[in-house]
Amino acid sequence: MRQRIRDPLHDLIEFDTERDEFEGVLWKAIQTKPFQRLRRVKQLGFSDLVYPGATHSRLAHSIGVFHTARILMEVIGRHVHKVEDSKMRQALAAALVHDLGHGPFSHAFESVGKRLGLKMADHEHVSDVLIRDSEVATVLNELGSGFANDVADIIRGRGKKNVYRAVVSSQFDADRLDYMRRDRLMTGTQHAGIDFKWLIANLQIASVPFGVDESSIGEIETFVLGPKAIFGAEAYVLGLFQLYPTVYFHKATRGAEKIFGELLYRTIMLVQDDSVSTTGLPNNHPIVRFARHPDDVESALGLDDTSVWGALPLMCEAADGAIASLAQSLRYRELGKCVDIREKVAHAIEDSGKADEEIDACCAKIKEKLTDWLGSQDANVPPIHLDEAQRSPYKLVEETQGPLDRINIYTNGGKLVDLKQRSAVVAAVKPFKLFRVYCKRSDMETQKVVDAIVDGEIGNARQ
Amino acid sequence: MRDSEKVESIIRDAGGRIVGRTKLQKVSFFLEMANLGDGFQFKYKHYGPFSEELATATEDAVALRNVSEKVCPASWGGFYSDFSLVAPEAPNGPPERLKLAKTAAEADSVELELAATALFLSDEFKDPWAETARRKPEKADGDRLSKAKELYRRLYAVVPGKLPAIV
Numbered sequence: 001m002r003q004r005i006r007d008p009l010h011d012l013i014e015f016d017t018e019r020d021e022f023e024g025v026l027w028k029a030i031q032t033k034p035f036q037r038l039r040r041v042k043q044l045g046f047s048d049l050v051y052p053g054a055t056h057s058r059l060a061h062s063i064g065v066f067h068t069a070r071i072l073m074e075v076i077g078r079h080v081h082k083v084e085d086s087k088m089r090q091a092l093a094a095a096l097v098h099d100l101g102h103g104p105f106s107h108a109f110e111s112v113g114k115r116l117g118l119k120m121a122d123h124e125h126v127s128d129v130l131i132r133d134s135e136v137a138t139v140l141n142e143l144g145s146g147f148a149n150d151v152a153d154i155i156r157g158r159g160k161k162n163v164y165r166a167v168v169s170s171q172f173d174a175d176r177l178d179y180m181r182r183d184r185l186m187t188g189t190q191h192a193g194i195d196f197k198w199l200i201a202n203l204q205i206a207s208v209p210f211g212v213d214e215s216s217i218g219e220i221e222t223f224v225l226g227p228k229a230i231f232g233a234e235a236y237v238l239g240l241f242q243l244y245p246t247v248y249f250h251k252a253t254r255g256a257e258k259i260f261g262e263l264l265y266r267t268i269m270l271v272q273d274d275s276v277s278t279t280g281l282p283n284n285h286p287i288v289r290f291a292r293h294p295d296d297v298e299s300a301l302g303l304d305d306t307s308v309w310g311a312l313p314l315m316c317e318a319a320d321g322a323i324a325s326l327a328q329s330l331r332y333r334e335l336g337k338c339v340d341i342r343e344k345v346a347h348a349i350e351d352s353g354k355a356d357e358e359i360d361a362c363c364a365k366i367k368e369k370l371t372d373w374l375g376s377q378d379a380n381v382p383p384i385h386l387d388e389a390q391r392s393p394y395k396l397v398e399e400t401q402g403p404l405d406r407i408n409i410y411t412n413g414g415k416l417v418d419l420k421q422r423s424a425v426v427a428a429v430k431p432f433k434l435f436r437v438y439c440k441r442s443d444m445e446t447q448k449v450v451d452a453i454v455d456g457e458i459g460n461a462r463q
Numbered sequence: 464m465r466d467s468e469k470v471e472s473i474i475r476d477a478g479g480r481i482v483g484r485t486k487l488q489k490v491s492f493f494l495e496m497a498n499l500g501d502g503f504q505f506k507y508k509h510y511g512p513f514s515e516e517l518a519t520a521t522e523d524a525v526a527l528r529n530v531s532e533k534v535c536p537a538s539w540g541g542f543y544s545d546f547s548l549v550a551p552e553a554p555n556g557p558p559e560r561l562k563l564a565k566t567a568a569e570a571d572s573v574e575l576e577l578a579a580t581a582l583f584l585s586d587e588f589k590d591p592w593a594e595t596a597r598r599k600p601e602k603a604d605g606d607r608l609s610k611a612k613e614l615y616r617r618l619y620a621v622v623p624g625k626l627p628a629i630v
Contacts, residue, residue: 213483402541
């Protein structure tokens with residue numbers, strides 16, 4: 001018997017549970033409680049506040065990554081002398097369960113976790129715990145004791161590197177190849193279209209060097225492109241790159257994340273301070289349980305998007321005014337005012353003919369002044385939230401940048417080079433950087449302070 | 464002290480120059496572990512203990528033109544960063560901090576990463592060196608692991624009693 005899943009991106013994803021023991025085990029892993037929880041965790045968090053169609057779940061994405069990983073294994077099969085079944089299976093299983101530990105609205109959730117030192121808000125840690133020591137581990141270890149640990153090691157990048165692991169983490173890994181196409185489909189954006197079949201048809205395997213700072217370590221086999229894939233590669237790099245300013249870093253999405261982050265932070269602090277009654281939440285609410293037992297994986301598993309959305313009506317009536325206000329903002333999409341500082345600086349400074357370094361310097365000075373001002377404010381909720389992020393055209397894999405951190409493509413003469421050497425378009429792409437500040441729309445005094453600091457530093461930079 | 468100023472302080476106290484992003488991260492890590500640091504929080508990544516705050520602060524320090532970053536090609540095909548102070552100053556931290564920072568900054572980057580990884584894992588593993596070698600077999604290859612242990616002994620000796628005795 002084959003188990004089948006209909007998927008908007010991949011059409012049909014099949015598991016041969018009757019004749020293939022491995023696929024049977026993976027199908028069982030999908031039925032576990034930790035995996036089923038991913039139905040209730042949206043892949044793109046708050047992006048549906050901007051793109052109403054972006055409601056796809058991490059469960060759908062995870063199964064899609066597995067399906068894409070199988071396709072990439074066929075590429076490996078074409079190029080290696082003999083396929084190593086055990087390594088292949090470990091990598092395929094890793095592709096399926098790689099996102100198991102994600103919390104609700106993961107990016108914001110993890111920021112709060114960092115502020116409060118909560119290990120169970122770190123999705124990598126939670127995934128590791130679940131894969132090694134939960135219902136999921138019991139299922140995976142049907143394939144051999146230690147199989148679950150091997151899978152967890154691959155996801156964490158531990159152990160000897162090999163080409164099968166490139167399916168899980170590389171410039172052409174299954175994760176990116178699924179999420180960029182899925183996110184494009186479900187948001188409806190017309191950016192980021194790629195020729196997936198042509199890229200796959202032109203994928204090859206080659207050894208590339210890696211090192212630490214000046215020191216060479218050795219070589220690893222990874223995915224590279226054949227010479228005819230130049231334009232497909234350009235579309236892939238640019239497409240992924242464009243998803244960041246338009247979808248993942250959209251100012252409304254990031255603004256909602258800031259509100260949620262502050263709401264969650266304050267709620268946890270109040271619960272830990274024995275003031276749960278002021279939050280509007282009952283004692284047995286999953287958020288309260290997590291705040292009380294933040295080191296317990298079961299309390300982390302109790303959190304998903306539904307526990308957050310379901311909490312909002314209660315928190316809107318919280319005795320704590322800050323909680324009520326933040327909950328109201330999130331429930332009714334009353335997002336803060338966003339000042340795109342970097343954009344404002346760039347417009348002002350570019351007009352003076354000054355370079356990127358000047359923009360970076362001006363933004364850094366503004367950040368210092370805003371941070372200093374924020375530190376002098378005494379409020380329950382910070383009056384401003386700073387948001388900073390950047391995205392390079394290539395996925396950065398290692399601490400020291402090298403051939404693993406770029407797209408490698410063969411020339412017609414058989415030499416393996418950085419795609420930037422063959423494509424003037426990709427070579428011209430600079431990292432996308434954002435620097436924004438959010439404040440309440442009604443807080444005119446704070447907006448004046450922000451404007452004064454920004455305008456002041458722009459004035460200094462133009463001199 | 465602002466985070467970007469802490470980066471300047473690390474480079475200054477290491478002798479004015481640190482070659483490599485990995486080295487900068489691991490020098491800071493050793494200072495933190497010896498309670499001679501600047502308050503950066505480290506998390507484990509597959510390339511060893513890493514601080515996002517330090518990475519961001521380094522970018523800010525470069526953007527503010529207080530730290531110079533020269534990106535240089537490595538012989539193996541990658542690129543490494545050479546950090547130095549734009550306005551060189553004499554080191555002015557406590558003597559132990561200066562000695563520890565300088566010793567770490569002068570070490571081989573791979574050995575330093577291995578030593579830092581073993582230190583990070585020492586809370587959780589009885590034999591953190593075996594676990595380091597298991598997680599990073601390519602980097603621990605040959606005599607690198609034994610050289611990393613030697614390096615750790617030197618760092619330990621520089622700040623007696625401040626680092627755990629894991630060798």
